[in-house]
Amino acid sequence: SYTGLRVGVSTAKGISFGGGIPLISVGTLDTLAFQAITEKLLPEGCRCIVPMIDARRMEVYCSEFDEKGNETGETAAVVLDENSFRENLAVGKTLFIGDGAEKFSEIMAGNANAYFVQCCPKASAMLLPALRNLEEGIIEDTAYFEPFYLKEFVATKSRKKIL
Secondary structure (H helix, E strand, C coil): CCHHHHHHHHHHHHHHHHCCCECCCCCHHHHHHHHHHHHHCCCCCCCEEEEEEECCEEEEEEEEECCCCCCCCCEEEEEECCCHHHHHHHHEEEECCCHHHHHHHCCCCCCCCEEEEEECCCHHHHHHHHHHHHHHHCCECCCCCCCCCCCCCCCCCCCCCCC
């Protein structure tokens, strides 16, 4: 949820600033890609990882990574159909991971190059990308860091009557 993301980022910023420690951000898609690598979920010969977050209906938020965890595509909202990721699948094995992978598995049933793992991101999978960011000096500024929203966040008043 947008609220949960904002609360989490605010907490991390407070701990970072108050403790004088660097703020390192790791996105959910990065986490899923590294989870596939660290948990050895890649099928032999797989060169492409596509983490997917369910965005309702037939849409997912996703990106593409190589087998070493380097992002090779742009983060995007994709409406899934039988032509989605056709180029990747034509070249070789592709692992689709995350809670959005299940809906794509229904569309791509029978494609020998498509592998699916439905899972939630684990905090332990953030370790390698966080260390890489730290080593490369990719540290966030606590004063200006904001969550990354793929789609614009628009705050509205709740329509639910509490009393």
